[in-house]
Amino acid sequence: MSDIIYMDNHATTPIAPEVLEAMMPYFTTHFGNASSTHPFGVKAADAVEKARYQVADLLGCSTEEVIFTSGATESDNLAIRGIAYTYREKGNHIITSTAEHHAILDTCHALAAEGFETTYLPVDKYGRVSPADVEAAITPQTILMSFMYANNEVGTINPIVDIAAVAAKHGVLFHSDAVQGIGQLPSDMETLGLNLASLTAHKIYGPKGIGALYVRRDSPKPHSLFYGGGQEAGIRPGTLNVAGIVGLGAACELSKKYMETGKSRVATLRDTLHQKLMENLDDIYLNGHPKQRLPGNLNLCFASVQSHAHLAGLKRVAVSTGSACDSESVKASHVLVAMGVPNELALTAVRFGLGRYNTAEEVNVVADEVIKVVNRLRALAPDW
Ligand SMILES: Cc1ncc(COP(=O)(O)O)c(C=O)c1O
Numbered sequence: 001m002s003d004i005i006y007m008d009n010h011a012t013t014p015i016a017p018e019v020l021e022a023m024m025p026y027f028t029t030h031f032g033n034a035s036s037t038h039p040f041g042v043k044a045a046d047a048v049e050k051a052r053y054q055v056a057d058l059l060g061c062s063t064e065e066v067i068f069t070s071g072a073t074e075s076d077n078l079a080i081r082g083i084a085y086t087y088r089e090k091g092n093h094i095i096t097s098t099a100e101h102h103a104i105l106d107t108c109h110a111l112a113a114e115g116f117e118t119t120y121l122p123v124d125k126y127g128r129v130s131p132a133d134v135e136a137a138i139t140p141q142t143i144l145m146s147f148m149y150a151n152n153e154v155g156t157i158n159p160i161v162d163i164a165a166v167a168a169k170h171g172v173l174f175h176s177d178a179v180q181g182i183g184q185l186p187s188d189m190e191t192l193g194l195n196l197a198s199l200t201a202h203k204i205y206g207p208k209g210i211g212a213l214y215v216r217r218d219s220p221k222p223h224s225l226f227y228g229g230g231q232e233a234g235i236r237p238g239t240l241n242v243a244g245i246v247g248l249g250a251a252c253e254l255s256k257k258y259m260e261t262g263k264s265r266v267a268t269l270r271d272t273l274h275q276k277l278m279e280n281l282d283d284i285y286l287n288g289h290p291k292q293r294l295p296g297n298l299n300l301c302f303a304s305v306q307s308h309a310h311l312a313g314l315k316r317v318a319v320s321t322g323s324a325c326d327s328e329s330v331k332a333s334h335v336l337v338a339m340g341v342p343n344e345l346a347l348t349a350v351r352f353g354l355g356r357y358n359t360a361e362e363v364n365v366v367a368d369e370v371i372k373v374v375n376r377l378r379a380l381a382p383d384w
Contacts, residue, residue, distance in 0.1 A: 005362045006318045009203075009296055009355030010152050010180060015247070016205035016356075022250040023207065026243035034240045035231065044242045051249025058252040059197070059214055060188035067232045068245050071211040072179045075198030076103040076146075078213050078236065079175040082222020083144045083196070084111050087173075093117040093141040095172075097129045097148075098338040103198075104146055104177055105334075117141065126289035127156035127339050135166045144173045149181030149197075153335040153351060154288030155297025157185065164193025173219060179203050179211075180294060183255030184263060195219040201244065205356060206251030210244030262356055267295035269363050270354050274298050276367035281374055287336060287349060296354035301345045304384040305377045310350055313373035317366050320351045 006014070026047060032040025034048045052063045059066070069075045084094065096108055098120045108118045119137050121129055129147050138145075145167055150157045160176060167174035175196035181187070182197070183204035189197060196219065200211035213236075215221060221235055228237030277284055283303035302310060307321040308330065321333070332346035341349075352366070378384040 004316055004318050005358075005366055007352045007354055007358060007362075007366060008318050008320050009358075010155075010294075010351065010353035011320055012202045012208065013205045013355055014357065015207055016251065016254055018254055019206050019247050019250040023243045023247045026246050030242075032242075034242055035229065044240075047242055047246050048240055051245045054249035054253045055199075055212055058183065058187050058256045059199075060190055061214060062217065064233075065189075065214055065217055067213045067215060067236050068240060068248070069211050069213055069236055070209055070241070071202070072101075072177060072198045072200035073103040074236075075200070075211050075213040076101070076177055077107050078222050078225055079196045079198060079215075080104065080107045080144065080146060081111060081225060082235070083173060083175070083220065084116055085223035086220050087143040091141040091143040093119070093139050093143060095119045095121060095134065095137050095142060095145040097121045097123055099123045099127050099129075099151055099335045100146070100148055101152060101177055101179075104148070108146075123338050125339050126292070127151050127154050127287075127335060128289065128292070129158050129163065131159055131162040131166050134163050135170070138166075138170045138172060142170070142172050144175060146175040146177065149176050149178040149192075150185060150294050151288065151335060152180050153333055154299045154339070155180075155294035156289045157181065157292045157294070160192050160194070167195075168193060183252065184259065184294060184296075187256075187259075189214055189216065196222070201248040201251050204251045204255045207244050207247040210241055210248045212248065258356065263295045266354050266356070266358070269358055269360060270296055270298050270352070272360070273352060273354070273363045273367055274300075276363070277370060280367075280371045285345065287339070287341060296358075298352040298354070300350055300352075301341065301348045302350065302374050303345065303348060304381040305348050305374050307348055307350050309377055310348070310370075310373060313377060314369055317369055319366075320353070321349060 030043045032044040034044040052066050055066050056063045112118045121133050173195040178197040179200050182199045195216045197214040202208040224235050231237050285301045287299040332343050336346035
């Protein structure tokens with residue numbers, strides 16, 4: 001694997017060595033259950049509270065506003081289904097967009113089957129939701145809206161602050177699947193104006209299977225989806241994943257430290273890759289917003305080159321056709337379709353996700369390999 005260059009950091013990131021180091025003692029000597037009252041438990045509980053502080057520090061919130069979960073899929077479910085159940089008497093309408101992650105879309109589909117009303121707003125050609133559309137969709141029954149901070153496929157950043165102003169004006173709760181933005185983009189919850197936000201450690205150089213839901217202090221609490229012990233204020237019962245939580249905390253602290261310098265370095269590498277590909281290949285098209293996007297995201301369509309053949313041809317590069325969850329599917333990405341990319345072109349999309357550990361040398365190798373593979377496949381393509 002060591003000779004394969006990893007450029008799929010929107011799917012997941014490697015664990016930072018500092019994060020792994022922080023976690024290790026909680027698998028071995030400090031293995032206690034954080035609910036136990038003896039010294040093993042106290043050691044674990046102290047570590048959990050330190051991590052809660054590290055998460056809160058990145059989010060600019062207080063520790064009581066952080067609920068640990070198993071990751072963003074669970075946080076998204078807890079936010080949307082939990083608020084829907086808490087607010088069942090108040091209203092039954094939820095607004096989201098067609099470009100959300102399946103953790104949001106499928107949760108909303110499930111609620112629709114239970115009788116809730118759901119509105120899926122369209123996005124513009126860059127993948128952005130319009131605050132005016134949001135305002136027009138609000139009805140007296142609207143209890144919640146959910147829009148992602150940054151898109152996991154095309155990297156486009158939504159106008160979260162403007163949408164939050166609309167939500168606040170109408171007294172509607174605003175949740176964001178903020179997985180791809182937190183730790184890379186401004187992450188202060190108060191400034192963003194969010195009531196609830198989902199995050200996950202494995203997108204910010206932490207371990208898989210651990211995440212959190214931010215719930216603003218003055219927001220109603222989501223109804224628990226599980227029955228069990230009283231952990232996490234009863235909202236998310238279950239024995240705490242202490243090592244994972246320590247990893248999430250350490251990953252948040254590191255992200256805060258590297259946010260500004262890391263962001264510009266990664267964006268420069270991404271722009272260099274884009275430039276090299278554009279100089280050497282015709283008919284490649286950028287998906288997503290040219291400026292308002294994640295620093296490491298480069299999602300391109302390569303006309304006449306099917307993305308699955310493209311990926312199969314890349315022997316030294318790990319990239320993706322779009323959403324990792326859809327990588328077995330030959331269907332065009334629902335995000336590109338929502339943005340109005342023609343189906344035939346959407347099937348040629350490749351997502352490069354650059355991250356903290358990529359180097360300028362790797363960018364050169366990836367560019368050379370992509371150019372070679374695209375030229376070879378185009379030479380065989382009947383429509384080229
Ligand atoms: C935008 C977005 N939401 C949700 C998820 C799911 O996160 P997790 O793997 O922590 O459940 C992902 C990751 O694939 C994502 O990119």
